[in-house]
Amino acid sequence: MALFAGTLPATAAELIHDADHYILKAQHGEQWAKDDAAVNARLEEFKKKNGGKSPNILYILIDDMGYGDMGIPELNGLRGYETPNVNKFSDESMRLNRMYTEPSCTPTRCAFMTGRQPHRYNMGDTAVDIAGFGLPAKEKTLPEVLSEAGYNTTHIGKWHMGDIKESWPHNQGFDYAAFPIHQQGQLTVFNDDAAKEGVAVSIGPGQYNDRFTKDKWFRPNPAAMVVGCEATKGGTVREVHMKPGERWTEKKYEEMNQRYQDQTLEHLRKLAKQDKPFFLQYWPLIPLSNPRATTDNYTTPNGGTYVEKMKKLDGWIGDILEEVDKLKLAENTIVVIMGDNGHFTKYSPGSGYTAMIFKGGKADTTEGGVRVDAFVRWPGMIEKDSIVNDIVHVADLYTTLSVLAGAKDKLPTDRLIDGVDQSALLLEGETKGRRDTVFIYSGPKMEAVVKEHIKLKVPGPGENPIGAKFYDLQRDTREEYPVSTEIGAWGGAEMVRVIQRHMVMKKKYPDTDADRGLPYDGIENLRPETKAAVQAFLIKNKILLEQKK
Amino acid sequence: MALFAGTLPATAAELIHDADHYILKAQHGEQWAKDDAAVNARLEEFKKKNGGKSPNILYILIDDMGYGDMGIPELNGLRGYETPNVNKFSDESMRLNRMYTEPSCTPTRCAFMTGRQPHRYNMGDTAVDIAGFGLPAKEKTLPEVLSEAGYNTTHIGKWHMGDIKESWPHNQGFDYAAFPIHQQGQLTVFNDDAAKEGVAVSIGPGQYNDRFTKDKWFRPNPAAMVVGCEATKGGTVREVHMKPGERWTEKKYEEMNQRYQDQTLEHLRKLAKQDKPFFLQYWPLIPLSNPRATTDNYTTPNGGTYVEKMKKLDGWIGDILEEVDKLKLAENTIVVIMGDNGHFTKYSPGSGYTAMIFKGGKADTTEGGVRVDAFVRWPGMIEKDSIVNDIVHVADLYTTLSVLAGAKDKLPTDRLIDGVDQSALLLEGETKGRRDTVFIYSGPKMEAVVKEHIKLKVPGPGENPIGAKFYDLQRDTREEYPVSTEIGAWGGAEMVRVIQRHMVMKKKYPDTDADRGLPYDGIENLRPETKAAVQAFLIKNKILLEQKK
Known part of the structure; x- marks a missing residue:
């Protein structure tokens, strides 16, 4: 680590970042200091005008919505649908045109919550069904940071970071949370309507002829899973919306979505009245919606299951933004709208979405998996229509929003934070970004590295590294033409150093595990069928543990 | 043809269109009549305000520039370059978001010139080298139509519709023309710089060791081909810019491009002073530019050979539009800017362009070959930023521009015109279009049919039609997921009828041949090396004719 001397954080109070941050800092540190001063001056000025208060933050995260499907009316036209409200919002916002996420829901949401890429705490996989693990309690989340800085914090909608109590939003910093424990993979696939439409096959009682079924634990009992919960910080967790013996249906999914929309509006109104600034995050479940059962009339020329719901969601987002205006919150609220990863191409083309500009989708580490539409609005502070x-x-949003909220000193300095401060980019504009590298992991495995517009597909075990494939993302958005003959000799060697530096830091700040525990523990009103399903899970787990010995 | 009775043109004075036009007319004829009345009223009003004159027309056709590379700053950002002038123009224009061209240069240019798809007169192939054929004299071109209606007509830049005199612009209706007879395939590939960079190999004297060469006619002599010509209607044709014995270089290509740009500005100024309205078309040769020899400094992050030149061309287009403003022509000039077909993916990714939203490029009949950016500006008449x-x-531009120019009665009514009148779409807006079908030919072969957003890949000989592939272009812009199981039974049968109707009309109005003749005939100052190359061509042709007996 001697190489880094002088550029690594000098005091314990500074954030610890990944290796390449210090390479950039060594080159741009002076300019960054000037830019920071400019940012601070503007934040101070804002606060003064805002009665001493930091800005509110409203964060809307849309599921499986890759790059190019919101904010560009030309591409709307190609797809055969419209998102007029998000498009208008885009005109009022800064588009982060090269926003990288993780390749799927859980890791992206974890990265946003913690500022740390989820490979660092083994949360790179998306869990379905009852799983007994989740976001570690020891991670310091954005709502925890903001709470310490005096924010009210509310979470509404999808969560998807575990089925154990440590991982739930009210135990991860939120004052109030309404959230399902399972996701659309269960909510829209494991139900009777989906079975009838062939979206799912042979799951659950009555959905198939089980004459030959021996292992009753192989299939989940959809109705046994806990879906919607509501909880307050330090308080109880209750399941809502399901009675003992009730079956889950697509109609209930629709009602759940509507409830989250209504609750978002309700909490927005409530939070607006408070003295403290607020952090409200709304993570809708639609546009994901697999059965057509609840689509009444087609409202788009495209007619895809997700596209129809995206149009609905766009209307809902319009309602929320209108409420923001009505409550006179527009000027003092940072609003972020973005996708969480690429399209779920498994449901293409029936979903109405396919990979278009980039190759691949959700779960892929090609750009199609990790590039999303992302917009940030803060009138007067962030240049509109830029x-x-x-x-x-x-992960940068974690750090950046904390800085904008005046909460930089609450960020943890005892661990590696992947998220860098991009407040200068937001407030001072293009080229002020502080990142030129992204490590793209799939679960625990690094699959690609992007530096500038050069992307390396990391060779797998047994692959000869001399044949490693490099792509020029500007000339070849779809990663179809490896350019190793052009940049191999220079880029290859230098990219190895980028990875080596990253691994040095990974060794210095070693990865840890996800938290593990009793699924659903702490839910007051567990249904009998849920208890039975947990019992089955525990027995299966016990057998596994014995087999591992 | 009895089926069509009552919907086919009632009098000889009406245009004859392809079959599906009459299917739509039977359903929308009354509305069309109303829309036509509205269009006519607006055109009359314009003429009155414009001193009784029809609008000028400036038509800029950009080579190999597929969909998404102009007018969408977000996508500019992904590519790593900017087209600020075209983007500004886009904000002032209507984007024809579903503009179809033919899959390559020659057929697209022929379709625009004649309103007829080039499979009807065997001009579907792009000719390189000395070829002895071209656009038939009997086609009635747009400048011929507009000349009859009192327009001054000028062509500057690429032509690419033949090397025989019948096909040249001054014999096809233009008062003045400056044009190369060969194209970028020769101009940027068959030169010493290209040979040194390995763009072309073993062409021409000194560019390779010819110790084993027996057939000296196998390779073209690049320096022998006629490049730039200038001519006036009914006047002489002279080659410019090449002296006997001179070699063609990339520098000369650059000079040629600059000359066409300068001439466009010069003729614009000249035409603006005339009493008559004008039709000026500028068909630049760049962005196509294969060797890097003449790229001084990189001006874009992308740095691709075409991308660099596109940035330059964007600047040139800006100069032209500025001149339009200076000359106070903006209000009474219809300006069209568009691409002629998809990217030439053969030069990807070094060109800086790759297929992105659509699959394929130039020469392909997937959407990537035939979908382009297209913008039409006419302040006060066509809705801006729409x-x-x-x-x-x-081909619709042929008919539509004629209608807008008040020249509808000059259009030929003795042949099938593929181009339908889209003036209501331009003037009255979205959904007023009069086409829902496109037949996509590659040379003489129909390869695909688009109706609405459904695309059929026409099965080839020996392919079982029951497996014919249909694509939903809204859900699947890249034609990757055939949806035959969804629309096969209905769409398959109905699409067969669409093709049958088309073939009935093709039988009624049979295809003819391209004109054939002596290459370069009529050029006053043919160089000795050119004469020798023509001699070789004639002998080769004679041998071929004898072999055909």
Whole structure:
């Protein structure tokens, strides 16, 4: 680590970042200091005008919505649908045109919550069904940071970071949370309507002829899973919306979505009245919606299951933004709208979405998996109708929003934080970004590295590294033409150093595990069928543990 | 043809269109009549305000520039370059978001010139080298139509519709023309710089060791080909810019490009002073530019050979539009800017462009070959900053511009015209388009049919039609997921009828051949090396004719 001397954080109070941050800092540290001063002056000025209060933050995270499907009316036209409200919002916002996420829901949401890429705490996989693990309690989340800085914090909608109590939003910093414990993979696939439409096959009682079924624990009992919960910080957790013996249906899914929308509006109104600034995050479940059962009339020329719901969601987002205006919150609220990863191409083309500009989708580490539409609005502070092409990673929002909220000193300095401060980019504009590198992991495995517009597909075990494939993302958005003959000799060697530096830091700040525990523990009103399902899970787990010996 | 009775043109004075036009007319004829009345009223009003004159027309056709590379700053950002002038123009224009061209240069240009798809007169192939054929004299071109209606007509830049005199612009209706007879395939590949950079190999004297060469006619002599010509209607044709014995270089290509740009500005100024309205078309040769020899400093982050030149061309287009303003022509000039077909993916990714939203490029009949950016500006007449998603084919511009120029009665009524009148779409807006079908030919072969957003890949000989592949272009822009199981039974049968109707009309109005003749005939100052190359061509042709007996 001697190489880094002088550039690594000098005092314990500074944030610890990944290796390449210090390479950039060594080159741009002076300019960054000047930019920071400019940012601080503007934040101070804002606070003064805002009665001494930091800005509110409203964060809307849309599921499986890759790059190009919101904010560009030309592409709307190609797809055969419209998102007029998000498009209008885009005109009022800065588009983060090179926003990188993780390749799927859980890791992206974890990265946003913690500022740390989830490979660092083994949360790179998306869990379905009852799983007994989740976001570690020891991670310091954004709502925890903001709470310490005096914010009210509320979470509404999808959560997807575990089925154990440590991982739930009210135990991870939120004052109030309404959230399902399972996701659309269960909510829209494991139900009778989905079975009838062939979206899911042979799951659950009555959905198939089980004459030959021996292992009753192989299939989940959809109705046994806990879906919607509501909880307050330090308080109880209760399941809502399901009675003992009730079956889950697509109609209930629709009602759940509507409830989250209504609750978002309700909490927005409530939070607006408070003295403290607020952090409200709304993570809708639609546009994901697999059965057509609840689509009444087609409202788009495209007619895809997700596209129809995206149009609905766009209307809902319009309602929320209208409420923001009505409550006179527009000027003092940072609003972020973005996707969480690429399209779920498994449901293409029936969903109405396919990979278009980039190759691949959700779960892929090609750009199609990790590039999303992302917009940030803060009138008077962030240039409206602007586009910045600097690289941003979703983890950067953790650090950046904390800085904008005046909570930088609450960020943890005892661990490696992947998210870098991009407040200068947001407030001072294009080229002020502080990142030129992204490590793209799939679960625990690094699959690609992006530096500038050069992307390396990391060779797998047994692959000869001399044949490693490099792509020029500007000339070849779809990663179809490896350019190793052009940049191999220079880029290859230098990219190895980028990875080596990253691994040095990974060794210095070793990865830890996800938290593990009793699924659903702490839910007051567990249904009998849920208890039975947990019992089955525990027995299966016990057998596994014995087999591992 | 009895089926069509009552909907086919009632009098000889009406245009004859392809079959599906009459299917739509039977359903929308009354509305069309109303829309036509509205269009006519607006055109009359314009003429009155414009001193009784029809609008000028400036038509800029950009080579190999597929969909998404102009007018969308977000996508500019992804590519790593900017087209600020075209983007500004886009904000002032209507985007024809579903403009179809033919899959390559020659057929697209022929379709625009004649309103007829080039499979009807065997001009579907792009000719390189000395070839002895071209656009038939009997086609009635747009400048011929507009000349009859009192327009001054000028062509500057690429032509690419033949090397025989019948096909040249001054014999096809233009008062003045400056044009190369060969194209970028020769101009940027068959030169010493290209040979040194390995763009072309073993062509021409000194560019390779010819110790084993027996057939000296196998390779073209690049320096022998006629490049730039200038001519006036009914006047002489002279080659410019090449002296006997001179070699063609990339520098000369650059000079040629600059000359066409300068000439466009010069003729614009000249035409603006005339009493008559004008039709000026500028068909630049760049962005195509294969060797890097003449790239001084990189001006874009992308740095691709075409991308660099596109940035330059964007600047040139800005100069032209500025001149339009200076000359106070903006209000009474219809300006069209568009691409002629998809990217030439053969030069990807070094060109800086790759297929992105659509699959394929130039020469492909997937959407990537035939979908382009297209913008039409006419202040006060065409809604600015608007997007229409109706299907338009480049041949429609022939008819539509004639209608807007008050020249409808000059259009030929003795042949089938593929181009339909889209003036209501331009003037009255989205959904007013009069086409829902495009037949996509590659040379003489129909390869695909688009109706609405459904695309059929026409099965080849020996392919079982029951397996014919249909694509939903809204859900699947890249034609990757055939949806035959969804629309096969209905769409398959109905699409067969669409093709049958088309073939009935093709039988009624049979295809003819391209004109054939002596290459370069009529050029006053042919160089000795050119004469020798023509001699070789004639002998080769004679041998071929004898072998055919």
